[in-house]
Each structure stands twice: as C-alpha cells, then as structure tokens.
Amino acid sequence: MACPHVSAIVALLKSVHPDWSPAMIKSAIVSTASVTDRFGMPIQAEGPQRKPADPFDFGGGHIDPDLAVDPGLVYDIDPKEYIMFFNCTLGPKEACLEFEDNLYQLNLRSSAIPNLKDSNTVWRTVTNVGPEKATYQAKIEAPMGVRMSVEPSVISFKKGGSRSATFKVKFTAKQRVQGGYSFGSLTWFGNCAHSVRIPVAVRTVIQDFVADTA
Structure with a gap:
C-alpha cells in the first residue's frame, strides 16, 4: 500500500x-x-x-x-550526476578508479559510509525553497562509535543572495572494530520552524573481508 x-x-x-x-x-x-x-x-x-x-x-x-509541501531546504541532483554514478558503480572497476572518491558525493538526502576505516568526508548542497531570508543550525546525532562533524554548522540565506549552500560532513571512526552498521542523523533546524532531517548509516571496518561484502 x-x-x-x-x-x-x-x-x-x-x-x-x-x-x-x-x-x-x-x-x-x-x-x-x-x-x-x-x-x-x-x-x-x-x-x-x-x-x-x-x-x-x-x-x-x-x-x-x-x-x-513546505520543507524549507531540499537536496537537488543534476541528472548528469546520476549517469556518472551508475556508470561508475555498474561499469568495470578500472573505469571507476578516478571517480572512487566521488561515490559518496552524490547529493542524496541521506549518507551511508559502508567501509569507514579512519575518516571520510562527504559534501552536500541544500537549496532554499522557503523564505529568502533564513538561518539554519545543524544538529548531529552521530552513529555509535563514530565522531561526526559538520562545517559550517550554521548556514544563512539573505534576500537576493544565493539560494544554495554547500557543507561538508566528516566521519571519524572512534573504535577500531570490524562492526555492523550504526545509525544517526543530521538535521537542519531553521528559524522559520523548518526541520530538515537526513538519515546516516555508517559501518566501521578494519579490513575488507569477502564474507562481509558478498
């Protein structure tokens, strides 16, 4: 249904x-x-x-x-980014090497890190579809065993200014374990009562095993 x-x-x-x-x-x-x-x-x-x-x-x-209907912020994606992503993930691995670091950069409304060994940084861009003048504060719920930071932690939009803002999220493994997935979130709270939340999933690893990835 x-x-x-x-x-x-x-x-x-x-x-x-x-x-x-x-x-x-x-x-x-x-x-x-x-x-x-x-x-x-x-x-x-x-x-x-x-x-x-x-x-x-x-x-x-x-x-x-x-x-x-009134989300405040949205994560938009250029269709060309999808094409690059699918060509990379579904094509020969050799052809994917130059894009390997970009696989996490698809501007999705979620973030998943399946093989966090030390640290990883992802970039996201939000588009303001709410009031022209607005400020948003980031709130982090980090997955267990993972340190998570957002920069900048505050994004502001001015009347007549850019409607988009880019930020980076850094994930750092606090525990060196071969573990399963743990979950968290990143929420942008706006001064106009908007709340924009994306889920986060992280799996820490020490080394890749066939049994873990098959």
Whole structure:
C-alpha cells in the first residue's frame, strides 16, 4: 500500500511546486518524515522479533504531506550526476578508479559510509525553497562509535543572495572494530520552524573481508 500513497503525495507536491525536480520532491518527502509513530513512540520494525526500526527499515520515516509541501531546504541532483554514478558503480572497476572518491558525493538526502576505516568526508548542497531570508543550525546525532562533524554548522540565506549552500560532513571512526552498521542523523533546524532531517548509516571496518561484502 505504500506505492499509491507515496504516488498521491508526489502528485500533490508537483501540483503545488510544478518547477521542482524529482530529486527535490523526494528530498522534501524524506527530510520531513517522522521517525516516531502517531503516538510519539519510536517506529517498530515488523518481524518475528520486534525491535526499534532503523533507516534500513523505514528509510526517512513516516511521511507528513503537510510538512513536505513546505520543507524549507531540499537536496537537488543534476541528472548528469546520476549517469556518472551508475556508470561508475555498474561499469568495470578500472573505469571507476578516478571517480572512487566521488561515490559518496552524490547529493542524496541521506549518507551511508559502508567501509569507514579512519575518516571520510562527504559534501552536500541544500537549496532554499522557503523564505529568502533564513538561518539554519545543524544538529548531529552521530552513529555509535563514530565522531561526526559538520562545517559550517550554521548556514544563512539573505534576500537576493544565493539560494544554495554547500557543507561538508566528516566521519571519524572512534573504535577500531570490524562492526555492523550504526545509525544517526543530521538535521537542519531553521528559524522559520523548518526541520530538515537526513538519515546516516555508517559501518566501521578494519579490513575488507569477502564474507562481509558478498
């Protein structure tokens, strides 16, 4: 039942914002979703053993159409970036070497680091679709065993100025373990009551094993 509900919300957003790209619409839906249920409790994963759900279970969370219509910030992507990404990930590995460091740089409304050994830095760009004059403060929920920092931690938009802002997120392994994924988030809180949240998933490794990556 998820597909028809999401399709209807996409149609709603497109009718309100006909100039938005598919990436902007998806960003608005994901970044304004809630990670709690209608009772304010953490979402539970479905299965024989009940557990608190993580981003691999719920993605961004429960969709809120009212918030998605006015997200404040969105993560947009040029289609050419998708082409480079897919050519790199699906093509011969030799052809991917020059783009290897760019695989994490696709401007997605999430961040996943599957093989964090020491540190890794990703860049993201947000586009202001809210009031022209706005300030956003970053709030970090770092995954367990990982140090996470954002620079700059405050982004501001001025009337008549640029509608885009780029920031970097650095992930540093605090524990040298061959572990599973741990989860966190990065949320931009705006002075106009906007809250723009993206999920984060990080897996720390000491070395790559076939059994871990197969």
